[in-house]
Amino acid sequence: MGASLPRYLDLKVHQAVRERAYDGITVVGAYRRTYPSTIFQGEKRDKPFNWQRPTAQIINNHLYIECFPGYDYVEHYAGAIASFLGIQQRQGGMLTPPSRVSFQPASCSDTQTALKATNICEFPERVDIVVLGMVHRMERLIGPVDWAGDGCFAWKVRQFNGRKVAFLGFRPAFWGDISGEVVHYLASRCGVREVLYLGKLGSVKKGLRPNTLLATGGLSYVRGQAVEWENVLEGSVARVAQACTVTGNHLTLGSVLHETKHWLATLPSSVDFVDPEVGMMAQAAVQSGIRFGYLHIISDNVAEKYDEDLSNERMRSVLTGRSKLYEVVQDVLEHHLSSVVGRSP
Structure with a gap:
């Protein structure tokens, strides 16, 4: 992230750290949103999803930062805090x-236990396809906003x-x-x-300007192992979004803080994209025998x-x-969802 790293970290670090x-x-795996835990003042509550951030609790002059349990999330946030404090000290912003x-570290069972304690247990039965991620931006497909679910999760079924x-x-x-x-829960339960x-994800290839192109593919490297799947969106992308979509290979990395110059220099030339989730979801889908x-x-x-990166995502040019x-994403989804055959008995 280079020179943008301090600005990125400044947006993420809980006020108690400062x-x-x-x-x-x-940093621990714990989902708590009530007293004595304190909420991060920088939460962006003007969007319905992906806004709850780690909370904080002080016990005997020891600060505990509480993330929704997940190894990658806990490790990433600890790295973000350590990097933030290191930068502050080097810049002379700290007197001590x-x-x-x-x-x-949070285990898989910690994550599973935390998920089971949420309202995902109320998710409706006999749903064929689930769309995850930036679903609130799919207004044309979702219709009037009347999200069901009061808790971590909310959904709209169509x-x-x-x-x-x-x-x-x-x-x-x-x-x-x-x-x-x-994904494991949705498939098994x-x-x-x-x-x-x-x-959203990052490109590791030059010439791809942020916020002008889409990415898709059917392979991700997860902890050094290639995970492959049939990309169910491939046909619809080719039909309605080929001009603005790059198809390539993905690498799953637990934190953007691991995206260093040395890391980039040692990447195989076959890798095009990087983010923390795609490979994890794909691996779970393959293991569960479902499509992805x-x-x-x-x-x-x-x-x-480029001028646009993860530190200034609310710039007008980024939003535009x-x-x-x-x-375009909605065009692809509409084509795909309208093309699939109905549920078999």
Whole structure:
């Protein structure tokens, strides 16, 4: 992220981290939104999903930062805090040595337990297809906003060509392995047969300007292993969005903070995109025997510097570019959902 990193971190770090030095700061997997935990003041509550951020609690001069349980999310946030404090110290913004930062790894079972404690248990039965991610931007397909579900999750169910399609939003973050566990749950507990993921990712190839193109594909490298699947959106992308979509190979990385110059230099030439979720969702879908596809906005370019990146996503030019791409995403989804055959008995 280079010179944009301080601005990115400034948007993410809980205010309690800035207030003073502690005996230590530990990032843990815990979902708490009530006293004595304190809410992050920078939460963007003007959107329905992906706005709940880690909370904080002080116990005996030790600061605990509470993330929705997931190994990647906990590790990422600990790295963000450590990087933020290191930058502050180097810039002379701290009069005392920064607090020591650590994290308690969250296991798959921790994530599963946390998910089961949410209102996902109320998700409707016999849904054929679930659309995850930026579902609130699919206004044309969803229709009037009347989200069902009061809790972490909310959804809207519609019929497309004889199939029940649920647009499922998550108020915390679908970060890394959390997203894979959500797919596992939907397949094993709810009988979902197909998952579509709409989000954003970074390019690792030069020449792809952020917020002007979409990305899709059927392969992701997850912890060094290639995960392949049949991209269910491939035909619809070719039909209605080929001019503004790049098809390529993806690499799953748990944190944007791992996207260093050394990391980029050692990447295989076959890799085109990077984000924390696509491979986790795809792996879960393959393991569960269900279909999967993703269509993401290229929101950042790790290989070369552009004015638009993850630190200024509310710039007018960013919002304008993404609004145009959301329309294309809806064209692709509408074509795909209208083409699939109905549920078999």
